[in-house]
Amino acid sequence: MIRYALPALLLAAVVQPLFAQNQPNSSPPSSSQQPSSSPEALEWLHKIAAAPQHYNYVGTFIYSSGGDIETSRIIHLVNEGGEHEKSEVLDGAPREIIRNNDEMKCYLPESRTVVTEKRWLRKVFPSLLPQPLTDLDENYVVKKGGQERISDYLCQVITLEPRDDKRYGQKLWVDANTGLLLKAAVMDKDRVVEQFVFTELKIGGDIDKELLKSKYLAQADRWRSTNLISTSTGSGKLGWEIKDPPRGFRKIVEMKRNLSDKSRPVSHIALSDGLAAVSVFIEPMSKKISRPGEGLYHSRGAINIYTRTVSDNMVTTVGEVPPATVMQIGNSVTSR
């Protein structure tokens, strides 16, 4: 939920000193020409982050990117055990995502696979508190807009305008009463790169916990299971660095990760500008791995992917940033 969107974006500010990157904490270079973010708008971001910890809801939302639209159903329950959530994709191949606090399980019945991921955020920062959103303000102007009605709820519009073309902007529609996010769009100037919006939503009320169980629970025992385990490492331990990231992007963590069908863990370096994240994956090439040609790939929505080889390693850069940004980051990956 944006619950982890926000913690993560706060994270950049929090973690950065721990990992003592080479750039000193500079003041925003553009603050003299451009307006800084409105404190009130930043306050709304905190509200968005906190809301899912306080409210039950059941609803249907659509996700659209390019010409594709996909409908999903979400059930979100908060109880003494924390947050529990089930999302089902209603169009196309069935997919179900069950979340219990930090643990996520994706059920993919067609390929008979369960993918499990435990978020590392909490493990690292058990009590992450809202911090001044310095990184965010350095790279985006956060503004409060007008009010609009979404799914019959009156929403406050918040915009995050990028201060340069290295990143996309965002527009958020937040329920004025609860702070729940009811619509969000990733913007490339005036173009909508991707968006999601609730088409029907009920906030509050009791939810039967049984509804949150996967309908594949029984069968999934026999499915292939992938666990995307990660182990964070100290800064520089991986032996790789990002020499020249675009302005505002900082390394937030580096780790080793298990991925499905890989005998050896893959190195993973994550960067953030306070909102957008970019991951760099580095794995030694082997004959077993069929690898794509080098170049720029486009996935769904805001995600861009750039692959190149560096001294017998395949370096893949993935992020919800413009193509030039993944390329710049990918091209500045060097071994120490």
Added chain:
Amino acid sequence: MKDRISALMDGELDAAEAVNMVSQFGKTDRFRDEWAIYHMISDVMGQSGQTAGPIPTDISRRVSTRLAVEPTVLAPRSVPKQKTKTYAIAASITAAAVIGWMNLQVAEQPAQLVADNSPAAPAPAQTVATAMPPIPATSVSVSAPVHINDYLLAHRAFSPGTAMPGAVPYVRAVAESREISAR
């Protein structure tokens, strides 16, 4: 080469060969055209098989017509169930490679960008950003190679990125997996 295109279509190449083939697609128009034509032939043959009628002779006209209206035919769309997994991977790489090529082509410096291994290429990268048109909302489903889906999921898992409700980022990454596994 034609034999090999045919083999790629039929899922007879192993992964490494398929990748090698696919990298050729990005480099020359001829291979992409052949790829498209093979699919057209396959389509047409398929139709004639059903109707038991004569095989239409004017294939090339149909190819060019369909290419004109439907450039996405370059990415194979329908694959019979019995095709092998290798093929599925090849197809998804193809789609990505072709699209990657198209994007770079727009930047008017494709060769330099594709081939450039040197660490710093800020200028052309800039060109890509500014010259890139909106991603066309066509029917092509641009799937990344299969192992990239793991990357997408891993990235999603901690990505602070797009401000979406809980599962949406996963839905998005998983959709990619699904597109590939469904082939």
